[in-house]
Amino acid sequence: MPGDPVIKAAGLTKVYSRGAEEVRAVDGVDFEAFPGEVAAIIGPSGSGKTTLLNMIGCLDNPSSGSLVVGGRQVFGAGPLSERELTAVRRELFGYVFQKFYLIPTLTVEENIMLPGAFYKAPGARDAYEVMKLLGIERRLHHLPGQLSGGEMQRVAIARALVNSPKVLLADEPTGSLDSRRTDEIREILRGLASGGIAVVMVTHNLELARSADRVLEIRDGRVHKAK
């Protein structure tokens, strides 16, 4: 086991009310992620994996359960304000989404530096350094519209890395990419983990999941299998 977990979730539960009916999107899930590891959350559509990722990433509040991130109790010991959750998010997490969400009017460099406009982490990296790490340094002054899907996802990853997060959360990071680009992204994520970051991703891609150090399979909101 590579030291203490950077994420430790216990009994995470998310219940939605649909009229009189209660829907348990996530039901008592335990999960741990360690620095230097890639963890994959898999499962069929609607199984609750993205809801779980959102709770782990402090984007959503659980109905019950506890979450400790980087040694800080986030959920389970009284509610945190939106401001406190934002502080946790910007200090500990980097997010990568399937749709990239790059700002079309900003250059690649500006998109990568975007988190720094709101918060500059003590160990924040230089845009060029991150781009070089991801092999897109030649695209510095291009606009997102001039990039391929794979390049856009690399820019999104670079943006998530610029504030040196402890955990990189990726929701279907290869969902919009072909198999060649998928392999590239897998290698990048693996490389980041070997640099000491904990990578947690939600994916439908079993090939990508197989390359992970830890796999959590969710069905109907519950842990079906953990490896």
Add this chain to the structure above:
Amino acid sequence: MNVYAIAYKNLLRKKTRTALTAGGIALSAWVLATLLGFNRGYQQGLNRDIDNMGFQVLLTAKGCPYEAATLMLKGGTGLRYMPEAVVKTVYKNPEVDRVTPMLMHGVFDPDKGENGAVAAYLGVDAGSFPEMKPYLEFKQGGWFSDNNAYMAVLGYEAAELEQREVGDKMLIPGVDKEITVAGVLKRSGSQDDGTIFLPIGTVQNIFNRKGLLTGLGIKVKKGADISALENRLYDLPDVQVVSMSAVKATIMNLVNSARVIVLGIAGIALIIAMAGVVNTVLMSVMERYAEIGIIKSMGAMPADIFRMIWTETAVLCGLGGAFGIGLAFVTARLADAAVRYFLPYAPNGALVALDWRICASAFVLIVVGGLASGVYPAWRAARVRPLEAIRIEGEQ
């Protein structure tokens, strides 16, 4: 990279929309600056016109006070007369420094213009009138010295219109009397530019108005109590006292009434522009809902998002305001001409007087109004919940 740069670049996304909104703001700024400039210009012009008269009180024969005011400011007709003896009575008052009698007479001149027009002659006293108007300078010649001479002094525009120079002869229509041009005045920017001055005795003789005056200008001694003098003059029979300050106040009251209406319209234009700002910025926030959510997930605090959206509003209003004020400068002459066309009386000089104070006031008003209208969209954006925004985008 900072919040302000992001805000600026956001505005460039939809250039046409940004330009149209800024255009609406510019229009409001233009109306506002022009109106404020008009208020100042009109007041300055009126003050200048009245100060250039050289006297503070005017006596006329009893009649309509507005007609008297017009007589003073424009040289009107439809005149009433008062006896010349009033000069001596007025001189008895200790506040009086100097008086100058005037007799105005209008004659229909069939040769003037296409269908003929009234030619107005102002008979003035050769001894006192020039002393009361020391600012009048001559382009050619000089004042006549004899109050019964058949001579004339032409204002700059009157000389241009009549196409006369010193030494030329002029025929007074209707009475077939010939007068010689003794002098032509330089442009003064006052009503004197369009006046034909004759010696007062000559006007009385030619038009059979012996011993009569239409007006008596009174210059008051420095520091004297004008109100006390006016109160005493009110007791004189068959004359009415026109105080310059009262004329000024009357005209400004009329202009102010009109200004309130026009300012109301400007206010409505401002409100419409501000509604445009709310609409544009809110639309832009809604279009970037997911993006704002992503930015918040990266660690932007609600205050950061508020500042970003508010900066966009400020840039829009700042650009629109600056352009509108620039436009007000460029079109000041046009606005001047339009106002002159519609107003029955407009003083000489620039009617739309823009200075840095007016520009700064209009700019501040526009920007403050814009920032106020940007509060709601900025607040809405600041309240975006990252997850909700991403979900909505995911469903699209």
